[in-house]
Amino acid sequence: MKRLLVATLAGVAFAASAQQVSIATSNPGSIYHSSGSVIAKLLNEKGNVQTTIQPFASPNVFIPSIEAGEIQLGLANIAEVRYALEGSEHFQGRPYKGLRAVAIMYPLRSAIFVRKDSPIRSLADLKGRPVLDGFSSQKIILPLLDAMYATVGMKRGDMRPVQVPTVVAGADVFASGKSDMFFFAIGAAKPKEVDASVGGIRMLSLANTPEAAAAIKKHFPPGYLRLEKPSPVNTGVLSDSYSLAYDALVFASLKTPDNIAYQTAKVMYENGKSMGEQFGPFRLFDTKTMAKDVSPVEYHPGAVKFYKEAGIWPAK
Numbered sequence: 001m002k003r004l005l006v007a008t009l010a011g012v013a014f015a016a017s018a019q020q021v022s023i024a025t026s027n028p029g030s031i032y033h034s035s036g037s038v039i040a041k042l043l044n045e046k047g048n049v050q051t052t053i054q055p056f057a058s059p060n061v062f063i064p065s066i067e068a069g070e071i072q073l074g075l076a077n078i079a080e081v082r083y084a085l086e087g088s089e090h091f092q093g094r095p096y097k098g099l100r101a102v103a104i105m106y107p108l109r110s111a112i113f114v115r116k117d118s119p120i121r122s123l124a125d126l127k128g129r130p131v132l133d134g135f136s137s138q139k140i141i142l143p144l145l146d147a148m149y150a151t152v153g154m155k156r157g158d159m160r161p162v163q164v165p166t167v168v169a170g171a172d173v174f175a176s177g178k179s180d181m182f183f184f185a186i187g188a189a190k191p192k193e194v195d196a197s198v199g200g201i202r203m204l205s206l207a208n209t210p211e212a213a214a215a216i217k218k219h220f221p222p223g224y225l226r227l228e229k230p231s232p233v234n235t236g237v238l239s240d241s242y243s244l245a246y247d248a249l250v251f252a253s254l255k256t257p258d259n260i261a262y263q264t265a266k267v268m269y270e271n272g273k274s275m276g277e278q279f280g281p282f283r284l285f286d287t288k289t290m291a292k293d294v295s296p297v298e299y300h301p302g303a304v305k306f307y308k309e310a311g312i313w314p315a316k
Contacts (some may be wrong), residue, residue: 022111132182
């Protein structure tokens with residue numbers, strides 16, 4: 001009887017520690033899917049948290065499930081989480097007040113790509129050409145495109161729209177020859193795939209001017225210009241170029257258990273080098289800024305507990 005009691009208690013303890021957690025990401029090939037796979041692996045191996053990936057078309061699809069506590073963690077950019085928290089933009093009238101930040105992953109660097117041998121040399125050269133638009137399942141892309149086109153005094157209406165639901169679908173449409181450009185995050189898996197399939201791609205640089213920076217802030221306030229250099233992980237960046245960058249983060253809701261947010265922050269803080277080795281964009285992960293101020297979004301109490309222990313709180 002004593003042995004049975006010990007075994008039962010051990011089983012209860014294991015069940016309590018081995019929680020089932022889901023991380024919502026975008027579709028395979030996206031930068032979020034690859035990033036989520038890295039974090040899930042860490043939680044499984046280092047955090048004693050059984051974690052799986054759940055891919056969706058985009059954060060605007062899965063954010064309601066995060067708020068409801070049906071999914072514990074999600075990956076998105078800071079603008080999307082702010083819009084959802086406030087009930088603005090494509091979340092107009094539907095605020096998700098329970099959303100909370102867990103950790104900043106890295107600057108998400110977005111760019112427009114063309115074929116390497118294309119005569120298109122600048123964003124202005126896209127005028128009148130077939131370009132990707134719509135993004136019905138990934139609505140955050142439209143203000144990003146508005147911001148990019150505004151840097152050269154153009155609007156989306158100056159091009160011929162090719163309607164697509166997501167950036168992954170758009171990359172496939174580009175590869176098929178139906179669009180002269182595609183939009184994607186630098187360092188993601190999909191641009192590398194497209195690069196191989198079309199004989200090379202090339203990033204179109206944004207202008208590094210005060211006017212361009214102001215145009216970006218007008219259409220996409222969290223965005224900023226960032227210098228990108230050619231490297232093995234920056235597919236399509238063939239020369240020094242400027243991207244539209246903004247923070248990507250892991251987020252949760254107040255219904256996510258404190259220990260899940262705590263363990264997520266902890267395994268990321270302790271395994272930064274390993275994350276960078278597994279997926280290139282994580283080479284930009286910085287423990288000094290993983291808890292930066294992202295007001296009006298607040299941090300999850302579980303994450304705050306870890307950041308206080310690590311000495312990187314309050315957020316700056």
